[in-house]
Amino acid sequence: MEEIRMIEEIGKMKKEKDAVIIAHNYMIPQVQDLADFTGDSLELSRKAAAAKEKIILFCGVLFMAETAKILSPTKKVLIPRKDAGCPLADCISVKQVEEYRKKYPDALIIGYVNTNADVKSMLDICVTSANAVDIVKKAPGNRIVFLPDANLGAWVKKHVPEKEIIIHKGGCNVHQRFTKKDVLDARQAHPDAKILAHPEASMEVLELADFVASTSAMIKYVKESRDKKFVIGTEEGHIHRLKKERPDAEFFSLGSAKICPNMKKTRVKDVYEALLHEQYEVKLSDEVMKKALVPIEKMISM
Ligand code: 13P
Ligand code: SF4
Numbered sequence: 001m002e003e004i005r006m007i008e009e010i011g012k013m014k015k016e017k018d019a020v021i022i023a024h025n026y027m028i029p030q031v032q033d034l035a036d037f038t039g040d041s042l043e044l045s046r047k048a049a050a051a052k053e054k055i056i057l058f059c060g061v062l063f064m065a066e067t068a069k070i071l072s073p074t075k076k077v078l079i080p081r082k083d084a085g086c087p088l089a090d091c092i093s094v095k096q097v098e099e100y101r102k103k104y105p106d107a108l109i110i111g112y113v114n115t116n117a118d119v120k121s122m123l124d125i126c127v128t129s130a131n132a133v134d135i136v137k138k139a140p141g142n143r144i145v146f147l148p149d150a151n152l153g154a155w156v157k158k159h160v161p162e163k164e165i166i167i168h169k170g171g172c173n174v175h176q177r178f179t180k181k182d183v184l185d186a187r188q189a190h191p192d193a194k195i196l197a198h199p200e201a202s203m204e205v206l207e208l209a210d211f212v213a214s215t216s217a218m219i220k221y222v223k224e225s226r227d228k229k230f231v232i233g234t235e236e237g238h239i240h241r242l243k244k245e246r247p248d249a250e251f252f253s254l255g256s257a258k259i260c261p262n263m264k265k266t267r268v269k270d271v272y273e274a275l276l277h278e279q280y281e282v283k284l285s286d287e288v289m290k291k292a293l294v295p296i297e298k299m300i301s302m
Contacts, residue, residue, distance in 0.1 A: 006272040007034055013275045019055035021271065022047055024064060025215045026237035026263035031059050031271060038241055040216040041113050042128045045071050045296075057274055058282075059266045063089040066117040069282040070292045077282040080274035081265040088200070089114045091170035092148035097122045100145045104166060107143040110136060111295065112152060114172075117284050119148075121291035126299045129199050129214035133159045135302050151175065155199045155206055174260045175200035178233050182255030183208040186231040190252055196221065197233035197254065205254075209233060215241075222246050235260045 001009075014021065022044045023035035032038050037047045041064045048056045048068035056077045058065040063086050065079040092111075097119055100109060111123040112132070120126060127135045129152060136144060136156050142163050146153040148170030157165045178201040186195055187208075196218050197209035206212045211221055215238050222230055223245050232239055233254035242251055273279065284292075 001272075003030070003268050006268050010034060010268075010272055010275055017055055017275065017278070018053045019057055019275060020047075020051045020053040021057045021059065022068075024060035024263065025219075025241045026235040026260055027059050027266060028237065028264055029240045030268050031266055032237070032240055034268065034271065035059060040128070040130070040214055041067065042130065043216055044068065048072050048075070048077070051075070055275075055278065057271065059271060060084070061086040061089075061262050062282075063114055063116055063120075065282045066284060066292075067113060067120075067296065069284055070117065070120070070289050070296060073286075073289050076278065078274050078278060079280055079282055080270035082280040084262045084265045086114055086172075086262060088112075088149055088170055088172040089116050089119075092119055092168055094118050094122065096168070097147070100147070100166070100168075104143060104145055106141070107145045107166065108139055108141055109145045109147070110139065111147050112149050115148060117288050117292050120295060121288045123292075123295040124298070125302070126295040128299075130217050131299065131302075132156050132199070135299060136160045136163065136165070138302055149200055151202055151206075152199045154203050155212065158203070172200040174235055174258050175233075176202065177258050178202070178205045178254055180204040180208065182233070186252065186254055190229055190231055192227075193229035193231045193250075193252065194221075194225065194227050195231045195233065195254065198235075201233055205233060218242065219245055222249065234258075235263060237263060 021035045022037045045067045049071040061084045069077040108124045113128045145166045147168035153167035194210045196211045229250045231252045236257040239251045
């Protein structure tokens with residue numbers, strides 16, 4: 001079937017089956033464009049929690065769809081590609097969290113939303129890149145284990161020097177590829193542009209950027225800015241979303257385009273098949289859902 005027909009069918013099935021489609025800012029443009037909402041991982045989970053529809057079709061990676069399920073346990077949450085994982089989330093295991101608990105019994109364990117549900121169920125507080133600095137500052141106690149992203153952890157540590165922060169050595173192999181040279185070259189090529197970088201990039205990149213932010217904070221910054229040129233240091237798909245927000249502005253990649261292969265797995269055909277066959281349903285045990293909700297709710301309340 002041609003893509004245009006599939007998009008029509010998706011629209012019909014959405015109504016018949018009472019479904020809502022939400023897509024992360026890194027999805028391919030065709031998937032972003034057919035979604036009812038696009039956003040960052042937390043915004044989408046909140047949309048999912050507030051949705052009235054019976055089915056939530058989550059176009060993103062697995063930990064995001066799991067977070068949506070944890071926040072809306074009575075809904076049917078579908079992910080079109082069950083092989084769309086996040087290598088960053090996969091670099092911390094339940095066993096490693098248990099080891100941190102044993103080694104640092106007096107520390108709070110604070111984890112990035114990019115964690116799988118079983119790990120999330122063991123955290124004290126969950127954070128996103130948008131609120132990590134704030135939450136670590138406000139968290140009780142002076143000793144924190146931060147996981148799994150070492151770059152985000154280092155960024156937090158720089159902004160909360162008064163606390164001891166033990167950082168897990170994980171990383172996102174997409175954002176780790178931005179280099180200091182990418183920033184220096186971008187400054188030369190576009191001297192009148194603002195350079196925005198995601199905190200999963202390395203400190204030498206972040207220290208040279210004009211603004212360090214999550215994908216949602218980048219959108220806000222670009223919408224409110226009077227500048228006309230922006231260099232974007234995050235996954236390439238985000239530029240599509242930013243262009244929609246500021247059609248009058250020019251956007252450039254920071255160095256070569258950095259692509260997250262897992263975010264690019266979901267095609268229109270996968271969305272069509274996911275709705276048609278109601279696949280692949282995110283299933284989590286009641287115990288994991290109940291426990292994983294605690295650190296997420298703590299984050300929301302803070
Ligand atoms: P956001 O939290 O900004 O949605 O980013 C998620 C992510 O996977 C970053 O690489
Ligand atoms: Fe995970 Fe990095 Fe891809 Fe985000 S960009 S989903 S952190 S691998």
